Amino acid sequence: MRYRVLVMLLLSSLLLPVVSALAQDMCAVSLGHVTGAYNGQIPISNDEVTFSIRITNLSQVYGVVGINNGFEISGSDPAVTWNVTDTGALQIMYDIFDLVFAFSFHSVDGSGADTIGVRGCTMMGMPLPGEYSDTAYWISLTVTDPANAGHQICLDSSWFPPSGAWMWTYGSGAGSFPPLWDGPHCFNLYNCCEGIRGNVDCDPTGENDIADLVYLVAYIFGGGRAPMDIATADFDESGQIDITDLIFLIEYMFTGGPAPPDCPQAFRMAGGQVPISSSCGTT
Ligand SMILES: [Ca+2]
């Protein structure tokens, strides 16, 4: 009998580290798609940028019974500002973590660092199943101040009070482990209008080309999306976009008409101090 107990203890001591090592590699949090960003760059406008966050349970054995993940938004410069406009989660998160599923907000004031925590645990529901992988949460924000151009905004993992944890917990006694995280993710901020007007489609290169004309035609005649920055298409500086602006752009592009006027002053200044080049791109 004593021999059998010793063997069991020995096996347990050998197996537990294996289980722990496996569990640490069985969970991952990653940034999924980002709407409102273009080639890793975010235009400064009133339009929302949404970070979709994917969670993956790579385990084929263990279900997730508790989550405790935090996310931090910060600027590359203390002067960078933003507005967190929305957070949310798939309904399945509420269904699975039926005892509690909640967001916690800490200093979400759009400066310094904003932290958004996500917590949940299971009581009656089934755990997050093995091999689950889908978008779980999202965080939306806007960056509206033209002075942010040339800087970056970043999404990273973060511990958050009061739990101070960045963990998730497996069922069947497998323990709690920090998930893998593929961040931080940083995005250059740029103004749609730099130099002269005409970057109607707000592409990060700042080019004025046929794509901008197509965009403007689609907006005026086809119910297409409005320009993210009205100044890019308001060629007669009337304060609105209409057929007059379209005619101006056509004449400029095809019949030697006058060049578009400069962008409004606010959109030609970075950091409120230093004029930046005519290129809409950022470093
Ligand atoms: Ca363009």
Ligand SMILES: [Ca+2]
């Ligand atoms: Ca106009």
